[in-house]
Amino acid sequence: MKFIAPNAAAHAAIAATLPEVKLLIGEQALVRGSGGTFSHCNAATGEFQMDVPLAGRDEVDKAVAAARAAYPAWRLTKPAHRRSILDRFAGLIDQNIERFSQIAVVENGIPISTMVDGIAPRVANWVRYYAGWSDKIEGLVTGSNAGGGHFEYTVPEPYGVVGHIITWNAPLLSLAMKVPAALAAGNCVVIKPAEFTPFSSQLFAELAFEAGVPPGVINVLPGGVAAGAALVSHPGIDKISFTGGPAAARAIMRSASDTLKPLVFELGGKSANVVFPDVDIDATAAYCAAFGLSNSGQGCALPTRLIIHEAIYERFIDALQTTIEHIPYGDPLDKDVIVGPLINANACERVQDMIDAARASGAGRFLNETTTANTPGNFIPPTLIADVDPYASIAQKEVFGPVLCAFKFHDEQEALALANATEYGLAAYVQTNNLNTAQRLVERLHAGTVYVNRATPALHPGLPFGGLGNSGFGREGGKAGLDEFIRTKGVGVGISPS
Template sequence: MTIIKPDITRLPGTGLVIGADRVEDSSGGAVEHRYPGDGSVTGLIPLAGAHEVDAAVRAARAAQPIWERMAPPERRRLLHRLADLIEADSERLTHLTTIDNGTPMMVTAHGAPATAELFRYNAGWTDRLEGSVIPTWPGSNLDYAVEKPYGVVAVIISFNGPLIGCAMTAAPALAAGNTVVIKPSQLTPYSPTRLGELALEAGIPPGVINILVASAQGGTELVKHPGIDKIHFTGSGPTAQRIVTDAVANMTPVGLELGGKSAALVFDDIDVDATVPALLSGLINMSGQGCINATRLMVQDGIYDHVVAAAEKTIEHIPMGDPYDKTTVMGPVINEQACDRILGMIDRATEGGARVVTGGHRMGDDLADGFFLAPTIVADVPNSSYIAQNEVFGPVLSILRFTNETEAVSMANDTEFGLAGYVYTHKLERAHRVADKLQAGNVWINDCTGIPASVPFGGVKGSGFGRLGGKWGVREFTQPKNIWLKL
C-alpha cells in the first residue's frame, strides 16, 4: 500500500486569527507540523507568544460587550451562518483534519457535520437562558436572578478531535454571550485555523472567536492572563494540574474535561460473536486516541476465553493503512513520541505477567515511515497493573477477568478516573443496576454511538469536573446574578 501524500496546497494560511487579522509573524517561534501518515513536514507553524496572547485577549474583551448585547436572534443567526459555512466547507475540513492528526477520512468525514450540528444546537440557547423570580421575606420585595456570561473564555483543546473539540466548548460559550480565545494543540493547527477563518466569513464580529496555535508556554501565558474570565481545558490530568495552579493567581475559574480509563463490563449472557466488534471499538476508533474509549475490557469468567479468541480473530480483518483511502478504518497515532510511549506501556505490561494476544509492534513495509502501531490486545491483565490504571491513548485493549457483578463493579471503580463506563448485558435490571453503581459521568449500555449535542458530557474524580452539552453545557459558561429591589 502506497501512502498518499497530503495536498498541502489546500492548507489555510498558517497565521494566527486575532480579531480581524491573520498574524504571520509571531513572538512564540515556530514548529514543523508532521503528517502522521508518513512523517512528512506539511508546514512551519507560527506559535503564539505573550504578545499574540495579549492581543487576542484584548480583541476578545473589546468584542465581548458587543456580542453579549447583540439581540439574541441576531447572535443565533450568525451562529447558524457559521454552521452553514462549515457544512459547505465540509470536504476541505475533512481533508484538513486528516492532515492534522492522521485520522482516516472515513472518520473525519463526520467531523464537519457534527461540528455544524454543535453550533446549530447551541445557537438555539441564545434566547432561552431564562432568569428566576425568587420569593423573599420579610416584607414586600422583588428579587430575581439572571444568567450572565463570564466574559472572555480561554478554550484549550487536545489534538485528537481538533474541530469537534473547538465546537463542543466554544459553541455553548458563544451562545451564552462570551467571546473565546481558542488554543488548539500545535500538533493539529489546520482545521481550527480554518474554523477561525469561517467565523469571520460568517460575519461574526472580529474578536468574538480568536485562534491561537501555541506551545505549552503560550498556553501558560493564556491561562495566566488577567483578562481571561474563565478557562476550559480538555486534555491530560498532569497538564490540568498545572493549569489550575497557574489560574489561582487571578482566581480564574476552570472547567476540566480530562482523560479516562473507561471500563466495559461484559457479562456472560451476551452473544459474544455479535458483540465483539463493538467491544473492539475502544482500540479502533481514532486508533485508541479517545478519552471515552473503552480500553479496559472486563469479561466474566464463563465467556472470557471466547471473547479473547473472537477479538483476536476480528482484529485481523480491520482495514488499517492510508488515511486517505476511504476504506481505511484505522490510521496512525499522532507522532513518534506517542509510538514510543505506547510500546513502552505494552512492554511494561508483559513484564508484569500480562499476555500479548496480537499486535504489540510498529507497522512496517509501506507504513514504516508513518506512526502506525498494530492494533494490540493484552490479556490476563491484573487490575492493579500500570496499563490497567493509566490511559494508553493508543490502539491497545486490555482484557481483564471477573467472576460476578459485585467484583466487576468494584474493579471498574478501582481507578482514579471516572469519565465513561460501558455495560454489555441482555438483563435489563442488571444494566440499570450496574450503570447506577459505576463512578462515571457517562455510561453506555450495549453500544456507544457518540455524544449527542443535547446530553451532558463530563467526568468525575480524576476525569475532571463541569459539563459540556445540552443546557448543562451552556450554563457551564454563565453565572447567576441576583438583583434585589425593596418595594
C-alpha cells in the same frame, strides 16, 4: 492483520491545499508570532507540510485585549441575532464536511471514514444545538411572594472572555464542544489550538467570520505550553476550558489560583467496558474492538478496559481477536481504515515503551502481534492483551494508543469493583440485554457518563459529557455545557409604599 501503506502522493496533494495558519487577533491575521514556529509533519507519511507560526505572551495580550474590546457589543447583541449567526455558521460547516475531513487526515492522521461518517457531520449539530439556546437563556423569579413589596429574581450573565485550550486528538470536535456554547451565552473567546493541529481551528474560525461573527469575538492563537500558560495566567481571561491530561490540568489549577479563575477540565480516561454473558458475542466483540481502537486509540473516553464475564470470556476473546485480525490499519485516507497513525514519533515511542514494559512484566497474554518496522509514519499495530492483571500499569494508565486490555469477572459485584478501580472517571460502558442489570450499574459506576449497549460517546450535543476524579470536572454538552459559560446574578428590589 493488513497494513495499508500511506499513499504519499495523495497526502501531498491534500497538504498543498491546507489553509495558511495565521494568528487571528481581532481584525488582524498575523503570519508571525513571538512563540517562533513549529514544523508540521504528516503523521502518516512523516513528510514536512508547513511551518506554523506560534503565539507567545505578546499575542496572548493582544488577543485578550481584542476579545475584551469586542465583548460589550457581543454581549448586547440580540439573542435572536446571535442564534441566526450560529445557524449560518452550522450551515457553512455542513458545506465543508469533506474539507474538514481531509484536513484532519493530514493534520493528525484521523481516518477519513471516522471524519466523514462520524465527527465532521456532528460538529454542525453541536453549533446548531447551541444556536438554539441563544434566545432561551432565562432567569428565575425567586421571591415574588416574600411580602412587604419585595421582589427578587436572577439574571444570567456571560463570564466575559473565555480561554479555550483545544485538544490535539480531535480538534474539530473539541472546538464544537466548547466554542458554540460560550458564544451563545454572550462570551468572547480566545482559542489556543495545539501546535500539532492548527489547521482545523483556522478553517473553523474563517467560517465563523463568514457567518457573521464579529472580529474579536473569536481569536485563535496556535501555540505550545508557553502560550497556554500565558492564557491561563492572564488577568483578562475570566474562565478557562481545557481538554488534555491530568498533569497539565494540575499546572493550570496552580496558575489559575492566582486570579481565582474558574475552570472546566475534560481530562484523560481509562474507561471500563463491562460485558455480561447475555450479549450477542460476535456483534458486541466487533463493537468493542472497532470502537476501542478507533482513531488509533487516541480518545479519552474510548472503552479500552474490557471486563468480560467468565462464562463467555474465552469465546469473547476469540471473537475480539478475529475482529482485530480483519481490521485494516495504516493509511488514514483509505476508507476501510479505522486505525491510522499516532500523532508523532514521540507518541509512538511512548506507546511502544508501555507495550514492551507490559510484555516484560508478564502483565498478560499478547494477541494479534505484528510489526510495522521499516514503514513510514507513526504507526502502532492494534494490540489485544488478554488475561491482564487488572492492577497492572497497562490496565491502569491511559495508553492513548491502539491497545485493548481484557480480563474476566465472576459476578456483578466484582465487575463493579474492577470497573471502579481506577483514578479516572470519564466514561464507562455496559453491554447487557438485562435492563435491571444495566440500571444497577449505571447507578454505581464511578463515571461522569455511562453508555449502555454499543452507544457512542461525546457525539450528541444534548448529552452532558465530563468526568470525575482525574478525569476532571465540569460538563460539555446539553444545558449543563451552556451553564458552564453563564454566571448568575441575584437581584432584590424593595418597593417603598407610596
